[in-house]
Amino acid sequence: MKLRVLAAMSGGVDSAVAAARAAEAGHDVTGVHLALSKNPQTYRSGARGCCTIEDSRDARRAADVIGIPFYVWDMAERFHEEVVEDFYSEYAAGRTPNPCLRCNEKIKFAAVLDRAMALGFDAVATGHYARKDSDGLLRRAVDPGKDQSYVLAVLTPAQLAHSMFPLGDTPKDRVRLEAQERGLAVARKPDSHDICFIADGDTSGFLKRRLGSETGEIVDAATGEVLGDHDGAHQFTVGQRHGLGLQRPAENGKPRYVLSITPVDNRVEVGPREALQVEHIRTGEPVWLAPERTGPFEAEVQLRAHGEVYPATVTADEQGLAARLHRPAYGVAAGQALVVYDPDAEAGDAVLASGTIDATRSPAAADESVEAAGV
């Protein structure tokens, strides 16, 4: 069936090939570059970001080569409110957000998709590496190194129904080759890795400029002893080992890790790696991409982008998902998503549900909230 497809084109190789494939499949494709920055820089520096004017030109050039109309949509204000502000407030609350996931949830497959639908489009196509099967399930991409199903797991079934991921069945190096064969100049453009709105890659500086650099204490979680100070709890992520700046090594000479962050008193607790062990995880309100279940059922869970996968027993209700890992995870940060997969080596693991991690519990410690939630 011929669909009217809006191809989101960042100016990178993936979204260009995705747009080309959608057009080649016979769809009526229009390319749109999302302007996400209020003050875009003229040129890209290094491999960072995707919001410069040069990126917009690269996207336009690719659209011209593919032979599709191309427009720039100004999403800067929405992006700032929904993604950048969320990024700040999550860090300020001691959590570790994933802005790409938030952008998919609030911008690409919400604001952009809504606008596209109102304008008469049937679907939004992106260069994400993920597959959609004939039952409408979201599955991991063929290329395990590039799989982005994790950052798409926040979509609702309705959003997913109007999404297209033309690259899910192809390894990245093949996509680059194809770009070259199609005469797309972005074929050799480096991938962007960093957070697109932090142009210089200095996340800590970016947070400091907004959230300030108030001095706080770094405390030994077991003894309560003050080990040193820091200039802003928002600089830290649970599980972080480097950059603590502690003068004195631990008694046993083993490295210390960030165990918890308490923004109210600007306090960072540290301790040994064992104390990072987590077996129970609880999330906020879940999004189901497959028929809802209450469980308990066996599945695999992933706790951050490109992170390890853990076998787990999962239960669910309206308030959230609860996972009991069969093997402990280390350094699980609140604010990241817990994504539940139904493993399938052949067709690709299918995303069942996701939720934002809000509480964890180690095998030893007893955490009331998690206990009460029935994990």
Next chain:
Amino acid sequence: MAYLDHAATTPMLPQALDAYVRTARELGNASSLHASGRAARRIVEESRERIGEALGAKPSEVVFTGSGTEADNLAVKGLHWARRGAGRNRIVTTSIEHHAVADAVAWLGDHEQAEITQLPADKFGRVCVEALDELLADHASEVTVITAMWANNEVGTLQPVEEIVALAAPHGIPVHTDAVQAIGHTPVDFAAGGADALALSGHKLGGPAGVGALLLKRDTKCTPLLHGGGQEREIRSGTLDVPGIAALAEAVDLAVRTRDSEARRLTDLRELLVDRVLAIEPEAVYNGDPEHRLPGNAHFSFPGCEGDALLMLLDAAGVECATGSACSAGIAQPSHVLLAMGAGEQDARSSLRFTLGWSSGEDDVEALAAALPEAVERARSAGLS
């Protein structure tokens, strides 16, 4: 396809295209002394004479440039630089100029501390001359140059250039007018108009893009922008584009000769377009001056719709038009012209410009009328996000 964007660029007139192709086959640098050079120079000088003749200028007052933008920059910067001095560093401009003038003026302000006075416009997009009168009463000696366009490129409003000239003349202040949109559409006579400088551009009147001219009075001092061979009165350097100039002359000549009949034809066609649009979308606001406007210009605001969305939907339906708003960093900005006319940001973002030209016919208007209802409905449901 219906092309309703003639103010952006209009197709070359067949005669101009012929002149271009014919001339482009010939060899010759118009500055060379040998036979080929002489042949090229003859074409250039004949073109100069034809353009002068068509526009009421002496041949020596025609300075060829590489675009309308260059002609505007040369006039604004050149006249300002030539007259700037102790106690005199002020440029008077209007709030509705094209970027070719507006940004040249702003650059002089930002980089050379020129003082800038912007004359306001009324709700029809017509510059308020009273403001100039007041300014000159006290500050005439500070002013280096006054620059005011002949016809606005977005809303099509014709401007009171002759009144501005009349106010400036007693003070000896030179006036530049950007007549890029006016030539061939409305009567323009350089000598009678009294401006010191006037910019025109090939591709807006049926000639090629990349060639333009500045009509510049012989005794008006103008500091060059481009230094080099001094080909054009030592005011503009660069080897002349002989085919471009030949085609420009052909186009100017033809556009001016057919101007009155074309203006009547296009005015009728525009009225048809306006009727159609307002019948389809009674809430649409017809912007600009209903009477004193370019014959081929129809400019609307569509409340609740984003101009960009309408443009995309019409484009998909084979109807080409413009939002009129400039792009800043690839992002559409609300039009400074509409803002100057007192429109709110939302109205300024919901506007669309349809412009007709020599190749336009009723079928173009009907194509728009056929595509517009669905486009408006969809754009409205997408809203002003």
